[in-house]
Amino acid sequence: xxxxxxxxxxxxxxxxxxxxxxxxxILGEDVHTLRRNLYVRFGKDRVIPAPISEAAFLGAGVAAxxxxxxxxxxxxLIDFIGVAIDALLNHAAKLETxxxxxxxxxxxIRASCGGGYGDGGQHEQTLWGWLAHIPGLVVxxxxxxxxxxxxxxxxxxxxxxxxxxxxxxxxxxxxxxMGGSQRTGVTFDVPSKGVEGEVPEEWEPLPLGxxxxxxxxxxxxxxxxGVGIHRAVEAAKVLEERGYSAHVVDLRCVAPLxxxxxxxxxxxxGRLLVVDEDYQGFGLSGEIAAVALEAGLTFxxxxxxxxxxxxxxxxxxxxxLPNVDRIVDESTKLFED
Amino acid sequence: xxxxxxxxxxxxxxxxxxxxxxxEAVCILWQExxxxxxxxxxxxxxxxxxxxxxxxxxxxxxxxxHRGTPPTLMRGVDPVSLxxxxxxxxxxxxxxxxxxxxxxSPEQLAASSGIVGASGPTAVGFALAGKVLRxxxxxxxxxxxxxxxxxxxxxxFNLAVAWKLPVIFVCKDNQWAIxxxxxxxxxxxxxxxxxxFGMPAVEVDGWKVDEVWRVASEGIGRARRGGGPSFxxxxxIHLEGHFLGDHLVxxxxxxxAELAEMSGPLLRSSVxxxxxxxxGRVVSLLSIVGLIGKSFRERASGSKDPIAHTRRVLxxxxxxxxxxxxxxxxxxxxxxxxxxGDEVSEVAG
Numbered sequence: 001x002x003x004x005x006x007x008x009x010x011x012x013x014x015x016x017x018x019x020x021x022x023x024x025x026i027l028g029e030d031v032h033t034l035r036r037n038l039y040v041r042f043g044k045d046r047v048i049p050a051p052i053s054e055a056a057f058l059g060a061g062v063a064a065x066x067x068x069x070x071x072x073x074x075x076x077l078i079d080f081i082g083v084a085i086d087a088l089l090n091h092a093a094k095l096e097t098x099x100x101x102x103x104x105x106x107x108x109i110r111a112s113c114g115g116g117y118g119d120g121g122q123h124e125q126t127l128w129g130w131l132a133h134i135p136g137l138v139v140x141x142x143x144x145x146x147x148x149x150x151x152x153x154x155x156x157x158x159x160x161x162x163x164x165x166x167x168x169x170x171x172x173x174x175x176x177x178m179g180g181s182q183r184t185g186v187t188f189d190v191p192s193k194g195v196e197g198e199v200p201e202e203w204e205p206l207p208l209g210x211x212x213x214x215x216x217x218x219x220x221x222x223x224x225x226g227v228g229i230h231r232a233v234e235a236a237k238v239l240e241e242r243g244y245s246a247h248v249v250d251l252r253c254v255a256p257l258x259x260x261x262x263x264x265x266x267x268x269x270g271r272l273l274v275v276d277e278d279y280q281g282f283g284l285s286g287e288i289a290a291v292a293l294e295a296g297l298t299f300x301x302x303x304x305x306x307x308x309x310x311x312x313x314x315x316x317x318x319x320x321l322p323n324v325d326r327i328v329d330e331s332t333k334l335f336e337d
Numbered sequence: 338x339x340x341x342x343x344x345x346x347x348x349x350x351x352x353x354x355x356x357x358x359x360x361e362a363v364c365i366l367w368q369e370x371x372x373x374x375x376x377x378x379x380x381x382x383x384x385x386x387x388x389x390x391x392x393x394x395x396x397x398x399x400x401x402x403h404r405g406t407p408p409t410l411m412r413g414v415d416p417v418s419l420x421x422x423x424x425x426x427x428x429x430x431x432x433x434x435x436x437x438x439x440x441x442s443p444e445q446l447a448a449s450s451g452i453v454g455a456s457g458p459t460a461v462g463f464a465l466a467g468k469v470l471r472x473x474x475x476x477x478x479x480x481x482x483x484x485x486x487x488x489x490x491x492x493x494f495n496l497a498v499a500w501k502l503p504v505i506f507v508c509k510d511n512q513w514a515i516x517x518x519x520x521x522x523x524x525x526x527x528x529x530x531x532x533x534f535g536m537p538a539v540e541v542d543g544w545k546v547d548e549v550w551r552v553a554s555e556g557i558g559r560a561r562r563g564g565g566p567s568f569x570x571x572x573x574i575h576l577e578g579h580f581l582g583d584h585l586v587x588x589x590x591x592x593x594a595e596l597a598e599m600s601g602p603l604l605r606s607s608v609x610x611x612x613x614x615x616x617g618r619v620v621s622l623l624s625i626v627g628l629i630g631k632s633f634r635e636r637a638s639g640s641k642d643p644i645a646h647t648r649r650v651l652x653x654x655x656x657x658x659x660x661x662x663x664x665x666x667x668x669x670x671x672x673x674x675x676x677x678g679d680e681v682s683e684v685a686g
Contacts (some may be wrong), residue, residue, distance in 0.1 A: 029515065056488065082452070117374060119373075183367060312436030
């Protein structure tokens, strides 16, 4: 096995797909800079820089996919989807139903997401639950380099719209792009097992909607996605020292949700804790609980999510975003009750 | 100064210099890690901001973009609370919860946004409220030329004209949308585009603060008298690129180190199999190198620096100039010391 960084894996999988299929194109703001290796290799007709016109170029990406291309439309930060949400909410997501299954929009919306570097809540949201709320959208959130590459291939192969979210603490070139290394004294809590790891020689797509167990355990199921998984594994080590065995499940996709994996983990442990960097209300954490309840399971439940607008100052931000301490505290309470 | 028809160059120079020195301090604090996140400075835009903001009065509003520091400072927001905001302190302007990209000051009706183009609708709404509640007031929208391809801004042009609102749209045009050359992704001529909405549009060199002041005086005067919106396109450069740590600026300043890191993957890509034709790859490669060269030449020239430009004019009275510069430097120094001090209680946990 070779090793790659998270972002390198995405690029490598994209390069493989672009070399194999001339219908795959990339479009978005600054892509000639952000994807300069692909831009140099595949040229400006396949890596297409766009003006700051998200509503237009995402809408165009949807239609281009309807007309035969397989576009990867880049929305630099998922927060900016607010400007262009109509293309997904009312068009890409509706097409298959409205056309009676006769037409689909096979595009990938690629965006960075997440916080932990002090930029404030207009640039640090995750929004995966908010997007997964819309029927017709697939939402993937990789947590390792291998998954990052394989889920990109899966997204490109899917016959409908897929939102592909790369967390900035995993695809850490974003921190660099935004000036990260140009100063001293600033540290980011980057999960080392997420930013770099083993990848296959040749990329094969992962099936969408299939979770994976990251750590075996018997007393408590911790379920989540993305950076939250790395925090959960860290928390599990602390819990182990306290005598609690935590089972960690990485969903990898927010939509479709892996119902079987959720139910198996919950029925095996009787305790469920969801780690979700997205907002707590009306989101993934409640949905996971509902899935287990609908399956008739009885269990204790807790969640560690983002409850409010992410504030700017690092200290406040740290308190608002899920972290290892919060996971350990909430998990421990489940054993005290 | 508001009552006169001629700009006071000394006053404008002082506004600009104060902002520049403040932001230079911000730059150092950011590099030392005392300020988190991204940092978009307005260094290079001061001529535009001073020329416009110096006309504003109580009841006027400002819709700001991600470079809100110069207008906020020039409008009279306490610089200590502003710097403390950047430092993430609970005694900052927004209690450390907004940061430099999300500055809000209700007293000055100043609101900023990190979403490109968002200052358009905001200024229209401020002007709508102003027309009803504060007749004779105006609203300013500051944005870059990169925002002029954003639908909500174009829609705002139309709204302001259709509702005849007192908005002055101020486009700070540096020709760059982050690392994309704006003309390469923009159709037609911007002034013609704006005039197509039925709005007067003028062009000015943004580094000539006196000229900006004059065109702003005309647009703001018209809006106050109920004559509706207008548009100013003011050319400028960004001395620090899009944000601190901008790759193009870094490469321009330390070409060997930065290019060594980048050229490996770039060259590998240009010889990989199964790509575009060799010519296509060379064109793509050259266009990246071209961007870097352009960025470097702009920065090396210095001729479009509004501070340097005005300074040349004021140099004839060197004693007064020296005095002013000394005083402003001392003031900013004090602001920084006070902001970093413990005079007000530390951040509560």
